[in-house]
Amino acid sequence: MTSITSSPRLEKITPGNLESATGIRVRPDQEHAVTPVVESLAEAYVHPEGVAWPRLIMDGERPVGFLMAFLDIDWYGDGGSVRRSGLWRLNIDAREQGRGYGRFAVASVADEIRRRGGRELYVTWHPGPDGPEGFYLGLGFRTTGETSGDQTVGVLDLTTASL
Template structure:
């Protein structure tokens, strides 16, 4: 595997938007096109969308959030983390999700962050075990009905 991230550009936009999770996962993650639209309407520097490539082959998409006002109350709680993770249905189980989380963690460390935040839909068919295996711990918070998890970057 020669895994790497690529900025989403006009040259790879169609490939990014072709990424589709399994049908049973569609309730839990927005399509790539929705994520790119959200990135476009946010203030510059808040969203960090990236195509996940294995060699030249697109296998997934991620979008991080950077230094957001978590409570939307004027900035009393700032956080950065993983906003979206879409691994193509035919590519799941090959380590691409782990690579995506590790890539976001590396970028956040580079930016001086000590924690990586994520939310997920709770339930037996959700991604909680995936995130726990990577070292995330749940908090007592929820965000829009989703479980909130955090990974300590300072001790990893």
């Protein structure tokens, strides 16, 4: 396993890096479990300002992944008081997996949620042997017992987590 080679950073998606963002490709065996970046960007475009937080993950001049957070959403969509923030999408390029970029992405979203006053980071994942459950549980997420569609819901307590 090769580790991160420099200081990774997040960049806003712009006309200048759009092609790099949409060029991120996960492994073929993961494609069923993740949404392509281009679809994520379309979703970000149609949601109200501030709900979707899409970012390109860069290591030096090399695009290595894409993340999109959701911030302070009405979780059940019923106008109720349950509001949550978390990691909506995570795509680490197939050539870059296993190098720490996923952990960097989760830590970056945690930092942004904390900056906005949040205390929990939510995520959903496809269950199964080829899914990312081990990755998220290894970072300290716990399952909530809920599902979102066919996905498991997990939460990380940001008051105690150290990523």
